[in-house]
Amino acid sequence: MRLNTVLYITIIINIIFGLLLFVIFIINRIIRESINLRRQNAINQLEPLINELIFTEDDDIYSWNQDELRLIDKLKDLIRNNKFYTKVLFDMLLQMHKSLGGNAGIELKQLYYDLNFDKISVEKLKKGPWYVKGKAIIELTQMEVTSAYDLICRFVDHPEEILRIEAQIAAIVLKKFQGLNFLDNTKRPIPEYQQINLLKILSEFEKEDLPDFSRWLESKNDYVIIFAVNMISHFEQISCAPKLIKLLTHKNETVRIAAVKALGNLYFTPASENFIEIYDKETQKVKIAILNALGKISTKNELDFLLRQLEKDDYEISIEAAKSIQSIQRNGVNTLESIYDKLNDSIKAIIKHTLDKRIS
Amino acid sequence: MEFLTYLSEFFNSGIILYAVSLILAYIILSVLSIRETIFYMRKNSFADYRNIMTSPLTPPVSLIAPAYNEGATIIENIRSLLSLYYADFEIIIVNDGSTDDTLKKIIEEYSLVKVDFAVNEKLKTKSIKNIYKSTNPVFNKLTVVDKENGGKSDALNAGINVSKNDLIACCDVDSILEQDSLLKLVKPFLESSKVKTIAAGGVVRIANDCEIENGRIVKVNFPKKFFPRIQVLEYIRAFLLARMAWSRLNGVLIISGAFGMFEKDVVIKAGGYSDKTVGEDLELVVRMRKYMHDNGIKYRIVYIPDPLCWTESPTTIKILSRQRNRWTRGLIGTLFLHIRTLFNPKYKILGMVSFPYWLIYEWAAPIIEFFGILYFLFLAVFGFADWTFILLVFLAVYSFALLYSFTSIFIEEFSFHQYKSLKDIFKLSLVAFLEPLSFHFLTLIWAVKGNLDYLSGERKWGEMKREGFRDNR
Numbered sequence: 001m002r003l004n005t006v007l008y009i010t011i012i013i014n015i016i017f018g019l020l021l022f023v024i025f026i027i028n029r030i031i032r033e034s035i036n037l038r039r040q041n042a043i044n045q046l047e048p049l050i051n052e053l054i055f056t057e058d059d060d061i062y063s064w065n066q067d068e069l070r071l072i073d074k075l076k077d078l079i080r081n082n083k084f085y086t087k088v089l090f091d092m093l094l095q096m097h098k099s100l101g102g103n104a105g106i107e108l109k110q111l112y113y114d115l116n117f118d119k120i121s122v123e124k125l126k127k128g129p130w131y132v133k134g135k136a137i138i139e140l141t142q143m144e145v146t147s148a149y150d151l152i153c154r155f156v157d158h159p160e161e162i163l164r165i166e167a168q169i170a171a172i173v174l175k176k177f178q179g180l181n182f183l184d185n186t187k188r189p190i191p192e193y194q195q196i197n198l199l200k201i202l203s204e205f206e207k208e209d210l211p212d213f214s215r216w217l218e219s220k221n222d223y224v225i226i227f228a229v230n231m232i233s234h235f236e237q238i239s240c241a242p243k244l245i246k247l248l249t250h251k252n253e254t255v256r257i258a259a260v261k262a263l264g265n266l267y268f269t270p271a272s273e274n275f276i277e278i279y280d281k282e283t284q285k286v287k288i289a290i291l292n293a294l295g296k297i298s299t300k301n302e303l304d305f306l307l308r309q310l311e312k313d314d315y316e317i318s319i320e321a322a323k324s325i326q327s328i329q330r331n332g333v334n335t336l337e338s339i340y341d342k343l344n345d346s347i348k349a350i351i352k353h354t355l356d357k358r359i360s
Numbered sequence: 361m362e363f364l365t366y367l368s369e370f371f372n373s374g375i376i377l378y379a380v381s382l383i384l385a386y387i388i389l390s391v392l393s394i395r396e397t398i399f400y401m402r403k404n405s406f407a408d409y410r411n412i413m414t415s416p417l418t419p420p421v422s423l424i425a426p427a428y429n430e431g432a433t434i435i436e437n438i439r440s441l442l443s444l445y446y447a448d449f450e451i452i453i454v455n456d457g458s459t460d461d462t463l464k465k466i467i468e469e470y471s472l473v474k475v476d477f478a479v480n481e482k483l484k485t486k487s488i489k490n491i492y493k494s495t496n497p498v499f500n501k502l503t504v505v506d507k508e509n510g511g512k513s514d515a516l517n518a519g520i521n522v523s524k525n526d527l528i529a530c531c532d533v534d535s536i537l538e539q540d541s542l543l544k545l546v547k548p549f550l551e552s553s554k555v556k557t558i559a560a561g562g563v564v565r566i567a568n569d570c571e572i573e574n575g576r577i578v579k580v581n582f583p584k585k586f587f588p589r590i591q592v593l594e595y596i597r598a599f600l601l602a603r604m605a606w607s608r609l610n611g612v613l614i615i616s617g618a619f620g621m622f623e624k625d626v627v628i629k630a631g632g633y634s635d636k637t638v639g640e641d642l643e644l645v646v647r648m649r650k651y652m653h654d655n656g657i658k659y660r661i662v663y664i665p666d667p668l669c670w671t672e673s674p675t676t677i678k679i680l681s682r683q684r685n686r687w688t689r690g691l692i693g694t695l696f697l698h699i700r701t702l703f704n705p706k707y708k709i710l711g712m713v714s715f716p717y718w719l720i721y722e723w724a725a726p727i728i729e730f731f732g733i734l735y736f737l738f739l740a741v742f743g744f745a746d747w748t749f750i751l752l753v754f755l756a757v758y759s760f761a762l763l764y765s766f767t768s769i770f771i772e773e774f775s776f777h778q779y780k781s782l783k784d785i786f787k788l789s790l791v792a793f794l795e796p797l798s799f800h801f802l803t804l805i806w807a808v809k810g811n812l813d814y815l816s817g818e819r820k821w822g823e824m825k826r827e828g829f830r831d832n833r
Contacts, residue, residue, distance in 0.1 A: 003376060007752035010383075014759035021766045025773060029782065131402040138406075161551070162406050189553030196415040196550065197408075223553065230417060315480040352476035358493040358500070359475050 233262035264293025295324030424519030440575025457509025486510035562668030639690015688810025726807035
């Protein structure tokens with residue numbers, strides 16, 4: 001093939017694809033505007049019916065009266081054989097349910113069931129790609145479709161991270177702490193983002209009802225251990241503290257750091273001895289975590305140890321030790337001030353830094 | 361005569377081969393980018409940033425912003441940074457020896473006093489004169505470092521030394537950050553498990569003529585001036601097409617200096633920002649990547665397509681030429697410093713794909729194109745020109761340039777849809793038609809000049825005078 005022919009073909013292909021993009025672009029804009037218009041029309045018809053249904057004075061919110069049943073029939077007529085209206089009503093119900101609580105929320109949920117929308121969500125969960133399945137899980141969770149629990153549980157260890165997170169959240173929302181059972185067997189990581197989401201859900205429950213997270217401290221999955229340690233720390237499960245001590249010798253540095261931080265947050269004073277015992281063999285990160293934790297739990301007994309660390313020729317160690325000494329009850333500041341003159345300039349600078357409340 | 365014919369055939373085939381390979385590379389990047397953007401949009405539709413905002417598990421961040429002679433806007437700039445949504449973060453403004461009233465204004469506005477700050481000098485920098493904190497607890501997030509002038513890299517390194525958190529975000533003080541930008545940028549770090557995220561960047565957009573209130577973009581407008589308009593297109597192409605694709609390949613080589621987040625420990629171990637090149641943002645990422653490879657640690661660098669940062673683009677040829685000249689010198693500097701990375705299998709995608717791409721296409725493309733044009737001019741002047749061939753080459757390259765620009769506008773339309781009015785999209789399309797015929801030739805000249813300046817030893821940053829954002833309050 002001659003060079004010129006190649007160039008001709010290139011130009012033609014470029015023009016065809018360029019025009020194609022342009023046409024898709026314009027069609028998309030037109031379709032988008034037309035859908036918005038149709039959606040607005042649908043909302044205009046559906047919204048008054050829903051408002052009348054949920055905002056009318058009603059003695060029994062768990063069953064519909066004749067007027068309400070008539071309104072529901074009207075809604076059913078509007079969405080019958082009309083996928084677009086069904087979709088709009090489906091989205092509206094979920095949106096309104098998210099923003100409305102109380103009786104209105106209960107009635108919206110009832111309406112969701114009566115219109116068989118739970119079946120739509122289940123169908124999406126069975127057949128859709130991962131992002132549709134994920135949305136379906138959110139819908140079923142929001143509307144508390146407990147019958148879908150077993151189906152949702154199939155995804156708690158799914159390779160697709162988002163699906164896994166949504167399924168785990170759903171499991172907890174639907175079956176409270178029974179939903180945490182996935183922690184028993186999961187081999188997958190639980191990144192911080194997932195922990196943040198799970199913590200958010202767990203925080204919505206009563207503290208007394210929380211499970212004993214120490215049951216997962218011996219898991220073979222280090223991510224599960226870290227999650228359990230973080231939960232013990234956050235929910236202040238002080239009774240689990242002795243079991244955390246064992247983790248101070250765990251092979252995974254991140255686990256050890258989490259355990260040290262948790263023991264500090266729980267103000268578990270007996271841990272200070274263990275901290276000092278493991279300190280010299282530890283990595284820099286664990287050492288810093290230990291010094292920080294000692295600042296929370298230490299008494300005068302650890303002062304000598306902290307003073308030795310203060311004089312180390314290592315900024316991070318030294319400043320963390322200074323902060324810990326400062327926080328030892330009432331004597332910490334006095335101690336730092338009393339030894340100040342005997343120290344070298346770099347340690348003096350660290351002490352000044354530590355004692356300046358505007359900095360820390 | 362026969363020799364000239366052979367020479368002509370050789371150049372023709374060479375240029376065509378190069379162009380074809382470049383076009384193929386762009387096509388592959390476009391496809392990857394579209395896939396990555398679609399995946400991101402789907403994945404991100406599940407994100408609830410309020411959880412990150414409120415969680416005690418969210419790591420604290422240190423935001424570092426160097427300032428040099430920013431007296432005209434520094435107060436608003438800091439106010440804007442203070443209003444970012446993030447539970448636990450500190451803002452470190454590094455006054456890099458400004459000769460104007462930058463420091464004085466900050467001290468007065470934010471009631472600053474000198475504090476006895478013990479700096480952990482892990483990275484060597486020019487001497488720090490003083491560190492200031494506010495007496496007003498409302499501004500307790502703010503730390504101001506006053507140091508001797510040492511350039512942007514030096515200022516950033518000083519900020520890193522002063523920072524107290526494990527995650528650092530570096531930004532240009534005069535850029536406007538979206539209020540949820542820290543939340544969005546920290547997410548890739550929170551999502552990492554077995555593979556560590558060491559850096560993340562987001563899309564930088566052009567803010568010229570946008571409506572700004574209280575240091576926030578409240579309405580996105582298409583710029584009125586020609587140069588900023590072209591840069592809108594350039595930025596969309598660069599961020600939505602190229603960098604998203606590299607993110608998918610885990611081959612990102614640059615996190616924009618305008619805004620990026622890094623794991624501090626890796627930055628320090630890699631040696632911090634370098635003052636050996638004016639492309640410090642590019643060079644740091646290359647060095648961080650090499651450090652991870654050298655130490656056998658799995659890592660990733662992530663780009664997210666969300667517009668996180670808005671910057672004022674240069675509006676005059678003079679400033680624009682300085683900026684492009686600097687970008688070229690920064691690129692060559694980095695490539696020369698790390699030339700041993702080239703085709704080094706030890707560095708995997710960095711050595712075998714990213715680095716060669718930047719060398720062959722980002723650095724060499726303007727030079728080859730420049731000499732290609734000279735060559736065609738030579739043929740024309742001496743009557744050897746095959747005008748049909750020249751015209752076909754031109755049309756093939758031009759039509760592809762248009763297609764590439766339209767693809768980026770297309771992705772923008774289907775993802776973040778920043779320019780809602782059809783009028784703006786038509787203006788952007790018009791720019792796509794005009795740019796290869798006008799502005800592109802200027803960028804070629806600036807790139808060649810940048811190369812020559814680098815060879816002659818020019819290493820300065822060059823003054824970047826901006827007009828400053830006008831607050832529409």
